[in-house]
Amino acid sequence: MFKQLSEGQADNVEIILNGQSVLVSRGISVAAAALSHQQRFTRTTPVSDSKRAPFCMMGVCYDCLMVIDGKANQQACATYVQQGMRVDNQQGVGPAMENG
Amino acid sequence: MKNHYQLLIIGGGPAGLAAATIAAKDGISCAVLDEQPTLGGQIYRAIESIPEQRAKKLGSEYRRGKNIAEAFRLSDAEYYPNTKVWSLNNQREVGILQNDKASILSADQVIVASGAMERPVPFPGWTLPGVMQAGAGQILYKSAGIVPDNGVVLAGSGPLLLLLAWQYLHAGVEVKALLDVTPLSNHIGALPKFPRALLAHHYLTKGIGYQIALKRAGIPMLFGVSDLRADGDGVCQSVGFKHSGKQKTIESELLLTHFGVIPHIWLTQSAGCKHQWDDSQQCWRPEHDEWGNTDISGILVAGDGAGINGARSAEHAGRLAGLEALFALGVINQSERDNRGVKERKWVRGERHIRPFLEKYYQIPKKLLATDIDETIICRCEEIAAGEIRQAVRDGHDNTNQVKFFTRCGMGPCQGRQCSNAVAHLVADESGKSVKEMGHFRGRPPVAPLTLEQLATLKQEVAE
Numbered sequence: 001m002f003k004q005l006s007e008g009q010a011d012n013v014e015i016i017l018n019g020q021s022v023l024v025s026r027g028i029s030v031a032a033a034a035l036s037h038q039q040r041f042t043r044t045t046p047v048s049d050s051k052r053a054p055f056c057m058m059g060v061c062y063d064c065l066m067v068i069d070g071k072a073n074q075q076a077c078a079t080y081v082q083q084g085m086r087v088d089n090q091q092g093v094g095p096a097m098e099n100g
Numbered sequence: 101m102k103n104h105y106q107l108l109i110i111g112g113g114p115a116g117l118a119a120a121t122i123a124a125k126d127g128i129s130c131a132v133l134d135e136q137p138t139l140g141g142q143i144y145r146a147i148e149s150i151p152e153q154r155a156k157k158l159g160s161e162y163r164r165g166k167n168i169a170e171a172f173r174l175s176d177a178e179y180y181p182n183t184k185v186w187s188l189n190n191q192r193e194v195g196i197l198q199n200d201k202a203s204i205l206s207a208d209q210v211i212v213a214s215g216a217m218e219r220p221v222p223f224p225g226w227t228l229p230g231v232m233q234a235g236a237g238q239i240l241y242k243s244a245g246i247v248p249d250n251g252v253v254l255a256g257s258g259p260l261l262l263l264l265a266w267q268y269l270h271a272g273v274e275v276k277a278l279l280d281v282t283p284l285s286n287h288i289g290a291l292p293k294f295p296r297a298l299l300a301h302h303y304l305t306k307g308i309g310y311q312i313a314l315k316r317a318g319i320p321m322l323f324g325v326s327d328l329r330a331d332g333d334g335v336c337q338s339v340g341f342k343h344s345g346k347q348k349t350i351e352s353e354l355l356l357t358h359f360g361v362i363p364h365i366w367l368t369q370s371a372g373c374k375h376q377w378d379d380s381q382q383c384w385r386p387e388h389d390e391w392g393n394t395d396i397s398g399i400l401v402a403g404d405g406a407g408i409n410g411a412r413s414a415e416h417a418g419r420l421a422g423l424e425a426l427f428a429l430g431v432i433n434q435s436e437r438d439n440r441g442v443k444e445r446k447w448v449r450g451e452r453h454i455r456p457f458l459e460k461y462y463q464i465p466k467k468l469l470a471t472d473i474d475e476t477i478i479c480r481c482e483e484i485a486a487g488e489i490r491q492a493v494r495d496g497h498d499n500t501n502q503v504k505f506f507t508r509c510g511m512g513p514c515q516g517r518q519c520s521n522a523v524a525h526l527v528a529d530e531s532g533k534s535v536k537e538m539g540h541f542r543g544r545p546p547v548a549p550l551t552l553e554q555l556a557t558l559k560q561e562v563a564e
């Protein structure tokens with residue numbers, strides 16, 4: 001859905017996104033990293049198991065909840081990538097989804 | 101970080117930064133608390149770290165933020181990024197969260213410069229992945245240099261939509277269409293407000309400039325669009341709408357919508373400040389005077405969080421609130437406050453000239469605010485549909501807070517930020533009352549969800 005524009009020198013960190021190692025720009029949010037790496041959705045809802053993805057990117061909608069370094073319910077738009085960070089799609093209220 | 105400040109400012113956008121810059125000059129203890137990792141607020145997001153090339157493409161209005169940030173850096177105000185404020189009470193106690201640790205600060209004066217958020221307007225399919233708010237698209241671009249790679253449809257109403265289309269055009273993004281949902285009757289209704297808008301003609305020329313550029317680039321711009329929807333199997337695959345009496349569909353995996361912005365009032369609400377329904381801006385906002393004083397002594401508001409007037413106005417309103425705080429603290433006297441505020445007040449009034457026109461021109465039609473499609477999800481968190489809310493009203497629950505407790509609408513993690521306006525409009529529509537009478541969801545602390553672990557850090561601190 002999204003791509004990272006190339007703007008000169010790349011300064012990347014490596015994260016593990018749904019089990020895959022990917023390079024992302026230093027300092028971007030986890031939500032931005034997921035959206036620019038072919039993740040069409042980042043969680044499913046507890047109520048109806050529907051797919052959801054970040055919606056507002058500014059911390060108000062809570063649709064971007066993901067499992068980050070094993071911790072569920074983290075706001076991916078307000079969490080910033082770190083070298084070696086593990087990011088997984090979230091299923092319902094808690095656990096990471098198998099195979100993303 | 102101290103436990104007590106003479107002045108605490110919540111929000112690091114243009115209003116908060118300008119307030120801090122003017123107030124800290126006079127030697128008071130002053131700190132800015134901001135949720136974001138970098139200063140500038142949403143409007144000037146990433147203003148200090150953005151690569152020059154990207155900043156240029158975003159346009160001159162964005163780059164204005166550089167001066168505000170620079171002036172703030174030169175001041176003595178303390179600055180705390182990554183600091184989430186989760187409560188504010190009428191004693192001016194401010195609950196904050198930093199690195200998963202909760203604590204409480206106090207202040208003699210508090211300026212709430214919480215800014216604006218996109219007005220959430222539910223329509224069929226708005227919860228599908230691939231449907232996002234236009235502001236989200238802007239944030240991705242400003243702060244990460246990330247843009248749509250497979251085309252985008254922009255839909256809704258308001259100047260930001262035009263600006264984003266223009267910014268995307270310059271970034272080489274395919275804008276498949278721009279769908280304007282404002283009914284053509286708005287344009288006629290806005291005509292009487294046009295002469296006053298001419299006093300702020302730079303806004304008009306900018307807007308027209310964007311339109312011309314988009315037209316030249318061959319981007320389809322459709323006006324008077326209705327019945328907007330997103331469809332797809334689990335994710336957005338197409339955008340449907342009605343235009344000149346015909347049903348149309350555009351294939352797109354991405355739809356960015358914008359229906360104007362509304363003040364972020366959760367903090368002033370939980371503090372107990374008086375709020376009023378602004379008919380022209382179609383939103384609730386805290387009541388305040390020209391200096392930003394709310395009805396609670398020592399709590400001031402500035403910028404879009406006080407009512408939508410835009411980034412430039414926010415800067416001046418921030419300075420006025422900063423001066424008022426200095427006056428209240430006894431640092432300057434009334435005549436000094438008045439003298440130093442003369443120019444700022446003039447600016448604030450000048451910036452208002454364009455607003456009545458914009459507000460009328462881009463007014464969101466009632467049919468969108470209170471959808472008549474029962475299946476439309478209103479509460480994204482609890483997945484409550486419009487029909488359930490209307491049914492609750494028919495069952496005798498005729499105000500927003502009753503409907504909330506009855507349906508659980510607004511009780512999920514976003515605490516009603518996405519649905520409270522829509523619920524008010526639906527309940528008003530179904531019960532034949534006005535939105536004004538509906539009231540807003542009651543705001544209670546914490547205004548952001550805290551985990552038990554985070555709360556425990558607070559208890560420890562209090563015990564120590």
Ligand code: FES
Nearest residue numbers: 057061062064077
């Ligand atoms: S995308 Fe809305 S809170 Fe993160």
